[in-house]
Amino acid sequence: MEKKETAKERILRVADELFYREGVRAVGIDRIIHESGVAKASFYRSFATKDELVAAYLELRRLQFLGNIEHARKEHPESKLEQLLFLMDYLAERMKRPTYRGCSFMNTIVEFPEPTHPNHAKALESRSDIWDEVTLLAEEAGLPNPRDLSEQIRMLWSGAAMVAYINKDDFKPELFSVAAKTLINSHRVAAV
Template structure:
């Protein structure tokens, strides 16, 4: 007798207590899997199994994997700005403390054992094609990051915020990358101090300027 199992694959079982829509379950599964394992390493069937939905449900919500990737990044974008808003709300009407608070929070964020790096940078490495749908979400995210940092730099009194904003963006994304690479050995505690040095240098009246 053949040992081959000719039975049809079982339909994914959904937890009756899970009241989320199929789309929301798919997106939640993709969010976890893509972030932890990488987008290219995860196939659609793995997402379907984790979400507990039928394949047709996935393709009704997301016609292609590229569409799912873009939706994943949109979700991560919303999560990131929710986190940002929560941090700055702790220091109302104090933009200097808001800036410092953000980088203190980055240090804590990157020291989490579950941290796997910046999902936007990770995705940019996996999808270098400028025409991939993910790239539009990435461009929008980093434009918003620059806009928000610029507003804070202006609010602390800088007439020319761009140099500080450039440096803080390098520090921020560098911190995300090195902490994802080095794990527990990464210098997470140095992130806030490095940001403070940059901020104070630009606030100093003795800051040298090009002639």
Template sequence: MTAVWSPPAPPPTEALPASEVGARILTAAAGLFYAEGIRAVSADRVIAAAEVSKVTFYRHFGTKDDLVVAYLRVIAAAERAAVDRGRAEHPDDPLRVLALYADSVDAQSCRPGFRGCAFINAAAEYADPQHPVRAVVAEHRAWLTGTAVELLTQAGSPDPEQAALELVLLRDGAMVAGYAGSPDAGSALRRAGRAVLHAHGVALPA
């Protein structure tokens, strides 16, 4: 049975296909890709799940790779929107924004059907670093690290680049641990994250 798929937050409207049929194809594909793996799901499986014809499918997505790229871009847009919302609500509290992100990772790992980070999963399935899918993965991870650097700089870290790298590595580990069945991945992420912040000169609230 395919796991129910949903991004970590509602994606911006502009990230979705303009047509209702395109959105239905993408939603059907996303559920299958996330639950079963991208390579394991054929275009025909997606066509059947979306209840469209082959002609309709290829009118909206020229290739399966185009569909995979769209799938990842929607997840990326949703994650960015969630972080942007947190930054807008807490413009002077970067540590609160980081905590909200950790909470999001924890909440995702508790969902039924959780299979880890969609971007890590996609990178594992596409070995060629020049492939368009890997380009989307690289773009999103650059945003993730860059956003952490900005927040850590705002928080007063004298070494925000190294601290950001370590926090992203912790995030990746928590995602993998959550998928592997660890019930404490979220709380471990918070504890380890506080240790990284402390080690890199960020003053933490009591």
């Protein structure tokens, strides 16, 4: 038997959708409460503050992204390089989805520019976590300068996320994955 969704889970699901689609600042508590069909008091029993809900939203996105990397690893267990290449295609595919609205961490960081703000700090930390994982992939692939390559991919991917969000109609996923592979290849050639 399916376990029924708890109030807390429902709130988080609604918040995740609204925060991601319309932005954290643009979506008020009242809206989340209304759309998740819960009373204000009940909301504040699950999450002490809005920021706490934002932290839960960011954590959800972090775990989701780590899941994507895990997926790429399982898809090509034989070759680390293939894992990295597959991840690029996979990211490209995700970015072309109609519901794609950019990187939740970058968006949150820009929405809360003050580095000491908990939302900013949490988003920054989550972004770093993810990037450590990609760097590890580049290291395992035995590429000569994994950190430099990882940094270049981070730039390219961060920008692709922004373009796919901001200039949705112009975004061509294959241009991203081709560019990513060009950068990866340039490091392989350099090794020889």
